[in-house]
Amino acid sequence: MRLLAKGAEAEIYVVDWFGLQAVLKWRKPKAYRDPTLDYQIRRRRTINEVRNMHMAHTLGVRVPAVYFFDPERAVILMEYVEGKNLRDLLNAGRYHYLRAVGVLVGRMHKAGLIHGDLAPTNIILAGGELCFIDFGLGEQRKGWGKKVAVLYARDINVLLRNLDLYGERADFLKSLFWEGYREEMSEKAAVVEREVARIRASGRYAERL
Template identity: 35%
Template sequence: MKLLKKGAEADIFLTNWNSSNAILKIRKPKDYRNPILDSKIRRHRTIKESQTLSEVKFFGIPSPIVYYVDLKKSEIIMQEIPGKPVHDLSPSKIIQASKEIGKLVGTMHKNGIMHGDLTTSNFILYNKKIYVIDFGLSQKTIKLEDHAVDLRLIKEILNSAHAKIMQSSWKNFQTGYKSVVGSTKFQKISNLVSEIEGRGRYATVV
């Protein structure tokens, strides 16, 4: 078993499942929380993530297959997607992929799922298909404000991690997103994104 990522909420390991590579996600106990409350929180988030991973497949979102869930240990074993994170693609490929990412996010929002951690590292290109990973912060919501928060984050990531291609990537993302949610909903959410930017909670993206 090999540690791939040590996160604030969980640790990610490369492991083995039925002779194939797999991903093990372990939600760690938090010492600052009451042990009983901590156990309930970790259990709830493990259930929610595993359910969401399965649910999004029903409306066409490529995502890892869940192999095994251990609620006592707050662990999920899932399919490894052995592709390349969009974050690590060439600038031209990131611009190209942004339209498909927009469609995927639009599809999630249209079906009442907020991802909660939309970074270019959570989209994996594998076999000419883009997979969505890490639903640890996802939630079921039809609130346009929540969907706007998702969009605000991906916009911020494009601006910070991919500044030179931000405009082209964001434009393509918007095109893909709008093609799924429709012009009316897109405009409402875009207005909310601008409103969030104007509140001063985040740095303004120019």
């Protein structure tokens, strides 16, 4: 068992699963929380993550296959996805993948699925197909309206903030994403874009203060 990553919420290990290389995600107990509350939080988040992954899969969005999960121990055992992440692709000038990302994010949003952490490192090109990982902060929403549009906008803004780092190329990269997103979301995309603009404008104002 090899530690792959250690975050605030969980530890990620690479393990052997009957001869297959797999990923083990474990939400460790938090000593600062009440034990009963801690158990409920870790259990609920584990179940929620698996549900989000299942929903994405049913929408035709590739996610790691789940081999096993145990809500009581807050553990998920899943496929190890090997490939280049979106950050690597962009750094190599392979910008066109952003349009495909926009299509897939739009597909999830259209169905009410919010990824929760659309960082480029959570999108991996594997076998010629984009795979989305880490749905731990995701959620599912029904219906449509301003409140839901704001949640979609916050989801997208995580990605856009990363694209800001590309300087003079940033606007072009964002336009590729929006092109794919509009294809899936149709007229609703404009509502989400307006909410993104408001979020980003308020963020810049806060930074100036």
